[in-house]
Structure formats: structure tokens, C-alpha cells
Amino acid sequence: MIDYDKVLSDKIKSIKPSGIRKFFDIAGTMDDVISLGVGEPDFNTPWAIRKAAIQVLERKHIIYGPNKGLAPLREAISQTIEKKHGVKYSPDKEIIVTVGGSEAIDLALRGILDNGDEVLVVEPCFVCYAPLVELAGGVPIPVQTKIENNFKLTLDDFKDKVTERTKLLILPFPNNPTGAVMTKEDLEPIADFLRDTNIMVLSDEIYSELTYGRKHFSIIELEGMRERTIYVNGFSKAYAMTGWRLGYVTAPEPIISQISKIHQYGIMCSPFISQNAAVEALTSCDAEVAKMVDEYNIRRRYLVGEFNRLGLTCFNPEGAFYVFPCIKSTGLTSEEFCERLLFEGKVAAVPGSAFGDSGEGYMRISYAYSLKHLMEAISRIEKFLKKLEAEKNEGKNCG
Amino acid sequence: MKDIIKILQQNARISNAALGEMLGISAEEAAAKIEKLEKDGVIKGYSVIVDDDLYDKSTVYATIELKVTPQRDCGFDDIAKTIMMYDEVESVSLMSSGAYDLAVEVKGNDLKDVAFFVSERLATIDGILSTSTHFILKKYKEKGIFIDGEEPDERGLG
Numbered sequence: 418m419i420d421y422d423k424v425l426s427d428k429i430k431s432i433k434p435s436g437i438r439k440f441f442d443i444a445g446t447m448d449d450v451i452s453l454g455v456g457e458p459d460f461n462t463p464w465a466i467r468k469a470a471i472q473v474l475e476r477k478h479i480i481y482g483p484n485k486g487l488a489p490l491r492e493a494i495s496q497t498i499e500k501k502h503g504v505k506y507s508p509d510k511e512i513i514v515t516v517g518g519s520e521a522i523d524l525a526l527r528g529i530l531d532n533g534d535e536v537l538v539v540e541p542c543f544v545c546y547a548p549l550v551e552l553a554g555g556v557p558i559p560v561q562t563k564i565e566n567n568f569k570l571t572l573d574d575f576k577d578k579v580t581e582r583t584k585l586l587i588l589p590f591p592n593n594p595t596g597a598v599m600t601k602e603d604l605e606p607i608a609d610f611l612r613d614t615n616i617m618v619l620s621d622e623i624y625s626e627l628t629y630g631r632k633h634f635s636i637i638e639l640e641g642m643r644e645r646t647i648y649v650n651g652f653s654k655a656y657a658m659t660g661w662r663l664g665y666v667t668a669p670e671p672i673i674s675q676i677s678k679i680h681q682y683g684i685m686c687s688p689f690i691s692q693n694a695a696v697e698a699l700t701s702c703d704a705e706v707a708k709m710v711d712e713y714n715i716r717r718r719y720l721v722g723e724f725n726r727l728g729l730t731c732f733n734p735e736g737a738f739y740v741f742p743c744i745k746s747t748g749l750t751s752e753e754f755c756e757r758l759l760f761e762g763k764v765a766a767v768p769g770s771a772f773g774d775s776g777e778g779y780m781r782i783s784y785a786y787s788l789k790h791l792m793e794a795i796s797r798i799e800k801f802l803k804k805l806e807a808e809k810n811e812g813k814n815c816g
Numbered sequence: 817m818k819d820i821i822k823i824l825q826q827n828a829r830i831s832n833a834a835l836g837e838m839l840g841i842s843a844e845e846a847a848a849k850i851e852k853l854e855k856d857g858v859i860k861g862y863s864v865i866v867d868d869d870l871y872d873k874s875t876v877y878a879t880i881e882l883k884v885t886p887q888r889d890c891g892f893d894d895i896a897k898t899i900m901m902y903d904e905v906e907s908v909s910l911m912s913s914g915a916y917d918l919a920v921e922v923k924g925n926d927l928k929d930v931a932f933f934v935s936e937r938l939a940t941i942d943g944i945l946s947t948s949t950h951f952i953l954k955k956y957k958e959k960g961i962f963i964d965g966e967e968p969d970e971r972g973l974g
Contacts, residue, residue, distance in 0.1 A: 455971040715838045722837030
């Protein structure tokens, strides 16, 4: 019989499966559980975008298309970034349309890293960075952000971790899972430091449209940072287009011309129908996005208020669609808490520890759900916390 | 104001405390805002959306299209006001269709009830030229609420 253990590469065997997935496989088998776990919008893709896709199906020949993406889409991406950040990327030479933001991240890492190169991974963060760094031969160096700083990255958090092998800093803001954002003032000291180094930034700005109370600021706007930044964004979160699998990466020409080879050989080109529809998203859907942001904001304020009321301290997140309440007051680890919340409280949430060690003591709550759903979840969590409290008191009485 | 109405349209029974949280204001401020909206007549009332299949299977709803001769000086208002006085009438709207002028939603205990109301009450009003009655077979969604069950959530966890 064939020994698959010998067939498979040691590298892939050493990669751990996603901590989010494991937890939700259990939840999926249970009845009457309500989930606060998902990382994709509950809204449907705006109709104008879906209609554009239907027209493509009706009228066009569905072909591969150019490697780097359809010309009108690259043009629209270039204009969008210029409008938002005042920074210009050449549609022909500095943009690749990718299969989601995740492919963009993978391209950047594989294009930049040699064996043993170190990558500063800002945590807590989405689960894909460290494994993709490892697959590209690099070494992820976790950089932990702190609740005292509202989970923003400070220079002190990572200065001492820089070595001569440090090639890249991954900057995931607005942040999944914490909802933290970086302002111009927050980014300036980091940019000041990086300008004297050869360290590149991989700025994952997939949640850039989902900010509350202030507009998103990108590190590419700071002097000297465009040339040392690989900028990643996409359509999934802002336009509720997760299933369309479409993102993009922009960077200076020398980088794009090299990493486009990986895309060319590995992917060929991004989905043709999605690309056509995405032009519509960038050119005519600002109002729809604004409507979704308004609705997210109502839910965000509600959850922050409720978690604080329930004694699970929750800092005020200004971006993405997650809140990140602290569960340390319960005396449980985040994994224990979420497991018991699932089995006893019938609510599924992701333990903060799934997003790196600095997420320990927290849980990620998504508000990509209707208010009705969120209110039901809060009432279950409240009941569960009362039960925990009662147990604690009982323990005291016996002891 | 837009946010407060949007939230109440989804759930008018929400507590002032929760409403305040959603709006980023205190419970008292939320209560005051509602009171003002009620006083100003922006909020006309609160209702309940019922699944009649579970509550009262025999209830019948119909939409009636009315062609009307507009009256001197008051257009369609007079007739609309006459129609809306009947308890059976759930809503009256002026339409821009050209094919008809007023759309009237009527609720009755059974088919006969509605038929009687249309022929004896509506059709006899001066100025009504013709009626066309459409019985509602099934309601899928009402005032933004799914009556016929919600779609299952099939999302992943990305």
C-alpha cells in the first residue's frame, strides 16, 4: 500500500490547520446553535453588480482574459486608489487582479521571501499569514499588539524583533479580529523607522471601507512608503462579494513584474465574470457600501455597549465587522470559554487564541448578522454568564 | 432620525437601553427622540406582523384596484378618505399607473366577506368607475419581515 506520509512534503505536514475551522466543525453538527463566527457580510452583493455579471453571461464570450486582469478593471482600481489615497499606480505595470485578497498575500510572500527570511506578523491577526509565510520558506516572527494601545501597532512592539534577516512587516489594519485601526499619527513613527531600512510592508487593507467615524488612512500615503509597500485589497468585504473571489495587489513595478509570474503560472487569470462585475462595483456602488457601513455601525455600537454591560470589557473597535471582548474576568481561557459557550450557551464564537497568542483572553464576535440575530445571541450569552457566576459562588460556598 | 426609524422598523419592541446603545446615546435620550417623533407625527403607531397561517387560517386579504373620477377641487382625496373609514380597509394608496387610481388593501373573515364589501360598499361609492379584486394567496414578506421562514445561513468562516 502506498504510504502517504512519505508522499507528502514535510513542510505541508508541519502546517497546522486553521483554528477557526476546527471549532466550527463541531458547531456545525449541533442543533439550535446560533453563530457569531462568520467573517463574511450577511448582505447580498449589490444588485447592480449581480446584474452586470448576468449581462456578461448573456452577451460575452467567457474567456481567460489577460494575466494581470481586465484592463478596465485595472484602470478602475488605479483610479479608486488615487481618489482615496492620492497615490497613483500604473494600471499596466503596478496592479495584478487576484483570486481574493488571500492570493494577493500569497503572491507577495512567495515573491519576496527566500529560505530563512523573517517576517514580522502583527498579532492578533487573521489566520493565513504565518502558514503562508512558512510555505514560502520564511519564518514568521509574531509581534504582539496590546489592549492598552487598543491593539494598534506601535514601534516599541516590534523594534527589538528586527534582525538583518527581517524582510517584511505584515500590517493588517483595519484588523481582523480586533477591529483596531491605524491612523496617520499611529503610522508615522513606524514609517519613520522603516524608511532607513530595507524592510518592505505588506499592507492588507481588505477592511478599508468598513471604518466607523473616520476614513481609513493607508500607509502608502506617507512619504517614501509607496516604494516600500505591497498594498493588498479586494472586493469581498466592502462590496459583499466573498464568493466572487476577487482581490488585487499593487506595488512598484519591479515587484509586480516579478510576482506576476507566480500568478501567471499558478492561476493564469482571475475569474472573468467576477472581473467584469467588479468594474461596476468600483464605479457605481458607493451608496450601497455606505448603507452597509451604516448598518454595521449600529450593530457595532450595540455589541460594544452590551458586552461592557455584561462585564466582558470591550474596547471600541473602529473598523472591520468584529468586536473583541475580553473574557478574562470569567477565569477561563478563551478556548475553554468558547467551548462552554458553545455547548452550554448554544452560541458559537471564535476564541481569540486562534488569532495568535496575544488573542488569549478574548473572543472574536462577528457582527455580520442581523440585529435580531445579535440580540438573541446577547441574551444567550447573558444567561450563560449568569450560570458561570452562580457556579463560581457555589464553589466559594463549598470551599 | 434615519437610524432610529430603521431600527424600530425591524423591531419596534426594542428597549430604550438597547436602542440607545445602537445609536450611541443614552436610554433617556433615545426615549426622548421617540417621543418627539411620535409628537411630530413621524411615527404614527406600532403594529405587529402576524403569520396568518399560524394565527387565523381563514383570514382573507385582497388588493382592489379602483378606477375613480377625480372630484372637483379635491382630486382623489375625498374618495380615498371615504374608503379609509371602513374597518375592513388596511391601506389606501394613490397610484401612478394609469390603469387604475387607488389601490386598496382589504381584510376579511372569508371570501364572501370581501366580495360583499367590494360590491356593496366600495362599488357603490359615487365616483368609483370600476373595481378589480385580487385575492392574496400567500404572503412571503411583509414590512421587511420574512413570513415564510428565513433563508438558512450558509456562510463559511473566512
